[in-house]
Amino acid sequence: APLTDTVPPQVVPGADPSARQLCFAWGPAEVLVCETLFGRAGGSRSRSLSRSPCPSRFCGEGRAGAAARALTGSLAGTGDGAPSSSRVFVVRRDQDIYIQTLRKLFNESHGIFMGLQRSEEELAGKSRKAQLVQVSKNYRSVIRACMEDMHQAAVSTKDPALQGQYSTQVSILSAMELIWNLCEILFVEAATAGPLLLRLLDWVRLHVCDVDSMVREVLSSESPSKHKLFWNVVDIFVLQGRMDEARHLLSKEASANPTSMNMYRILDDLMKKMPVPSLGNTQTLTELELKWQHWHEECQRYLQDGTFASNPHMESICKILLGDEDAILEKKELMTTWYHFLVTRLLYSHPTVKPMELRFYAQSSVDLFLGGESSPEPLDMILMAAFEFEMHQVIKECSIVLSNWWFVAHLTDLLDHCKLLQSHNLYFGSNMREFLLLEYASGLFSHHSLWQLGVDYFDHCPEYGRVYLELHIERIPLSTEQKALKVLRICEQRQMHEQVRSICKIMAMKALRNNRLGSALSWSIRAKDAAFATLISDRFLKDYCERGCFSDLDLIDNLGPSMLLSDRLTFLGKYREFHRLYGEKRFPEAARLLLTLMTAHIAPCSFWMTLLTDALPLLEQKEVIFSAEQTYELMRCLEDLTAGNPDKQKFQDDDVETTKVEMLRLALARNLARVIVKEGTVEGS
């Protein structure tokens, strides 16, 4: 039957629901929430008011205009800005992304993830499986390392609140590792009957560790066998199948108790002979079962003939060896969890349990262990789903209870590489992988530096990864040139032309606003934005006209082929070249270039007067520079300019301009006279 969804509201402190409406705006990764001044009591009234001028409002009921600055991280709001009302709350998702101590988890698992994506599936069968198990172990060791760090942090801090936070994180990490480990055994390694039990025993030994202190206490005491917890420790060893350790302890008790030596020897012998599954192929399951049967019967015999009757501790151990459920359940306190109980039960009654049989034992273990006293917790549900081989259920439950996407994204990706998701669920398998990876990577993008990891995750999402990357990378604040270059490089590597253009355009615009013309020009050249390059070139030329010198000479001198991006940029480059030639006193070349700029219509008409004025000093040189033909050309340019200008009036009104024109005409005429003489002379001689 479909259950009803329960989503508890998240409370924004200070925002009063009974009196205020909330309005909101999206940031790149967070919701900005803000209360409005409309009262709910007057709800209907304020609706009609919403169209009337109400100057001191956050403009309307919940439809207020709070707008996050599109791509940078600024906020614009409307309202009167009365201090009492302008509280804006930033509501984030993926809060874990901001936990400093988890950075290691994000950074190091990224490396493992990338390795897994690169690992080709060339390896078949066993070696591929070994490889995947190794990957899984690597993930787990990162979780463990984080857990150790977090534990250290919790121990070393004095602040109780912080300590609480760290402890919480430790418990979450330890739960994640517990779940991951079980998934590794059941799904990734897919351990078969026999080895399966050994793996589960390791799993329990690794994760049930609060009895370790009791063990240490007993072992370090002067005479362990006299310690009041002695038998507890022996029981713990037996329950976890640690036979050698249990026998070692028992031998101490035996030497202190010569009277019951025989009893000890028999129990010791039983424990020694207990058949266990082997990891290699040294024995078949049938062989094991046969041996097991013999051993079991032997234990049964000793129990029935009352060998251990005089010692209730040893009798209870013998019952445990026989897999007596009541005897095992009596040691509930020592096992602490139902899954320990499950594994102990399996060890002593079904050592050759098959993966598919696990679900029955798991369910009955929960029932027996909890005895209906307490209801299973989410962690129990997750482990149960794993024992039932309901992979999707495991992922689903983990998604609900865990406060981050890290776990489900990485686990699902690993399971997908194990080719498990497809076979279990034909259509949604790989979609779910991508769905979770997209969520995780989107979360990373909300962090000021972790977003760089997110890029690689998006790269490995075939369907939507690219679009997500495009949308997210546009929102990375381009606060410095360095950061912009970093983002740009990422876009260039992925041929994201539109984003490259956009970034360059934004940077060019920003530089222009700050009057950094050189930077603006180089960004617009990078963006191949001809119109903008023209605009900036104009600004350069205007600056030159006003100040008589160029800024950013390096850039303009080294334009190279990018000069051809726009006519105006070409002119700027060429014009600067003219100045260089002039400065280097290469007058004839300078003169030729100057003329070409006009005759080839590279220079805008508005700039001709400046160019002609620039010709003046060349005309006035002692040596004749312009040839007769060139001089005629110059004269024609000047006449075109003055005659062709519809604003002819302007020239006549403006004394300076008129004088300039007169001076030019004079200089041109004189130059012409000199050049005719010179050319005539040369030709004549």
Place this chain on the structure above:
Amino acid sequence: SQQVWDKSENGDWHCTASWKTHSGSVWRVTWAHPEFGQVLASCSFDRTAAVWEEIVGESNDKLRGQSHWVKRTTLVDSRTSVTDVKFAPKHMGLMLATCSADGVVRIYEAPDVMNLSQWSLQHEISCKLSCSCISWNPSSSRAHSPMIAVGSDDNSPNILAKVQIYEYNENTRKYAKAEALMTVTDPVHDIAFAPNLGRSFHILAVATKDVRIFTLKPLRKELTSSGGLTKFEIHIVAQFDNHNSQVWRVSWNITGTVLASSGDDGCVRLWKANYMDNWKCTGILKGNGSPVNGSSQQGIFNASLGSANTSLQNSLNGSSASRYFFPPLDSPRAGSRWSSHAQLLPPPPLIEQSCDADTANLQYPHPRRRCVSRPLNLLPENEGV
């Protein structure tokens, strides 16, 4: 009036500008793409829309962390209240659409992006109904013509469609009505196209008496004399009346995966589709009923809604999503490394970092910023199925 807040490198927000903009209520304010510089547009009851540009101020202004915004233009074509203003997607250039209470949508263009004082009125679309909101289709695909959706809050008793879709026709160079959402007959307060993500179809969210999400699948263009307008196959994919009241605002996150809505119930609700395209409520934001104390508090606070993320994650869930809470962690027993029950704990509760106005620039870990800390109020709300 209007305010601009900027986030500094260390994550603090500062109000960098606050100025009077219109002579009536300002309904909306919206940013242009930064490619066009730092540009805002606002619209108001005073029958105008205005375009604002930030100019780089004098150095002593910078020191005070203030910026200057100058009005570049006032658009005075409307004879009634201008109810919404939106910049077009950037691939269309610097364009601006406004709509007004008399039912006219106007589209302006700044031909010279460096001169924001010149805007030419390119199109005037008469929608017949009082307009309350507009949304540009963000798709930059060549397959999609420029498109704008218009919502109407006309509440006279009629059954006219309150959402109309206008599409630009390359041949006539005019916007023409392509579709109307016939099923939406109640007043509409907001509409929003979702980011396209390269899909062939469009997703449109509508805020009316409830939240609705539509898909619009373009059908093959009719090659008749009708002018080649696109016809759409329209489906409603979600409809939520959880606000139990008028919904005023709908807005998508940047990837169009989460829709936020706000309504008269005083809540902001988050909606998300799981990987099987089932839409669910994944979060509710509401106030906790305590009054805002003192008039000196001003600023933007980081309310880390710890379990908002958890709720968001419910979206994965196909059929059911109940949330679980865990017993508190035992204090680790002496000598044991971790607690035996590997307990899962809920994320840290909501913590308000509230502080006095005069300490507004304190860094996060400073204890004084954490003077108020309230646990999460858990008020289960039945979301239905």
